Amino acid sequence: MQSPQRPLDLATIPAIVEEDGNGLDAVEDSPSSSSSSSSPPAFALATGLVYSTVMMLHSYPTTIVKPSDDHPEAPERISRAFIVLKENGCVKRMKRIQPREITRDEVALVHDKGVWEGVYRSQFYTRSDLAEITALFGERSSLYLNEHTFLSARLSCGGVMELCDAVCSGRIHNGFAIVRPPGHHAEPDKSMGFCLFNNVAVAARWIRQRYGGQDVPKEQRVRKILILDWDVHHGNGTQRAFEEDDDVLYISLHRYDDGEFYPCGTYGASASMGSGKGRGFSVNIPWPCGDMGDGEYIYAFHQVVMPIAAEFGPDLVIISAGFDAAMGDPLGGCDVTPIGYAQMTWMLMGLAKGKVVVALEGGYNIEALALSALAVTRTLLGDPVPSHESLAPACTAAVDVLRLVKRDVAPYWKCIESNPLDPRPDIEDGLTRYSLSELLKAHRQQEIARHFQLSELPAGDRKWDSHALCSSDLMDTPRTVVLFAHDMGSLRAGNERPNLALIPESEGAYIIDSSKVVLDWIQQRRFGIVDVNLYSGSLHGADATDFLEFIWDTYLDLCPATDIVLFAHAGAAKSVLSLISSRRLDKDSRVISTCLTMGHEAVPMVPKDEVDLRKWYIKNGRVFLPETHSWWSQDDDKRRKMKRAGKVVSVAERRPIQVLTAALGEVAAFVDARLAAKQEIVA
Ligand SMILES: [Zn+2]
Structure with missing residues (x-):
């Protein structure tokens, strides 16, 4: 099947003026057609930026009675972030990387044929068909489609891929992809949760294929990838894609609420750790409730995320950066501030020789999203990292969760020591226990x-x-x-x-x-x-x-x-x-x-x-x-x-x-x- 080459009607693109014009023209860097092993050009060590207003064309089909701006996954999410970066002088300090339309074969690195075809067909439907399909999807899978969805979804995924390529080839140091639709809920066999193609998962597979071989110079070789997902929702699609993979470590911090929080069920629990040789390479930190803020996230980074990530030793870090755990987000109900996001970014920049790609996922308070994205971008650019005057300690509920996570993952990671007071079923068989x-x-x-x-x-x-x-x-x-x-x-x-309550070896514990x-x-x-x-x-x-x-x-x-x-x-x-x-x-x-x-x-x-x-x-x-x-x-x-x-x-x-x-x-x-x-x- 050939993808249609329809001329793009620029008049329909939302009127957001970019640095150097509009839409796809505003780019400086060339796409990945150049050889991956070519020597880095003069602007090495810069921070890359992927953004295009064309990705705003995907919007809620307007024939539906519900007004388009009612849907939280609104086009302005990315334009506002871009404007705030521009107003704060970041855009001119960054190298623009051109997003490109991902191909069917590339989507097939992660997804079944049906996923591509479902999105592909959407461009040929009439408005009223799209409205009807959206009404149906909206109920079942939290999705909407319009005639531009296929193009936007391909650019969103292709944008993350190109940014990863630019980082891995050494053309840039790190980068931020301000893209939509998001990707981390899209599973290998289905699109869901505002996500059509799994941008980050496809990019990770593609990069490993492109940079994983023996023929790639050692300093550019990418064998192991860390995907750190701080979106407030569990990235079920990404975890599923790498369920049995020990070359991709997936770590997610998300609200779980006893399996009641989207995408619901037990897949996001701490006991869900991957399978086969991928056992232990999915690490879930499932918050039991909302209100989690910088104290809790940074505590989780110190206790679990950074020790495991360092032991894994990734060659590339991709952040699935939803900003719906940000303070003020209408869906997340959490309290992470721009300082918290900057600090987490900074910690991750200490891995993989600083090769960090940030890919936008969710985030539905447009101002909170933009300010969080700004803090992350400034950190990527090497600006001084903001810090708290005094960080509130993590709440008891979060501390308890981290204790459970450590107990679950301890068998797979040397750096994680389970609490010596935790039950050890392997040595207790048949013996009487007194708690x-x-x-x-x-x-x-x-x-x-x-x-x-x-x-x-x-x-x-x-x-x-x-x-x-x-x-x-x-x-x-x-x-x-x-x-x-x-x-x-x-x-x-x-x-x-x-x-840290009790050290059982200590005779004096009380x-x-x-x-x-x-x-x-x-x-x-x-x-x-x-x-x-x-x-x-x-x-x-x-x-x-x-x-x-x-x-x-x-x-x-x-x-x-x-x-x-x-x-x-x-x-x-x-x-x-x-x-x-x-x-x-x-x-x-x-x-x-x-x-x-x-x-x-x-x-x-x-x-x-x-x-x-x-x-x-x-x-x-x-x-x-x-x-x-x-x-x-x-x-x-x-x-x-x-x-x-x-x-x-x-x-x-x-x-x-x-x-x-x-x-x-x-x-x-x-x-x-x-x-x-x-x-x-x-x-
Ligand atoms: Zn989310």
């Missing part, structure tokens, strides 16, 4: 019960046994009762960095149990105690909120308490908030206050639509956060969240356990004030 948290919980339960003369609360279900204690007269004596919910079995309790100071206070005030340990590691999969609801329904709701104080620490806070909401405790006049002492974990919030509950919670609640918590930054988005979390108080400590002890005085004063206020009303 440390289990032993700690049992010991604490015994010790606390003896010291404070508490009784165990019968839990009604074996899996909940030994998790709750109470004053022995709870059901007889009318007085104020404090429900203290915590996760003291957790090994992380005393540490900011759980993966866990601090700061719950005693809380129980001391409760007993001194002659309040009743209900102590509930909600550490998930020892609940054996039982739901912490179900357990708390059981405690409420069976004991607290029926006991003769005059007033009830809810006090939750760290990991237990979420279940306490759920209890308030499910049992409508705002309507229970006995419940006088809620206090949460937190570390760096996500702060639970009252549901948006529960207006009454929220009012009650803000009046009667206090949340104590370490002064290093990311919410204390000046970011508007975080401020909004903080409002929803109730009255938040900063504590001059870093570790969650110190927050608990440091906040106790304020908690006590707040509880006394609530009690006094209630007495006034009664009087």
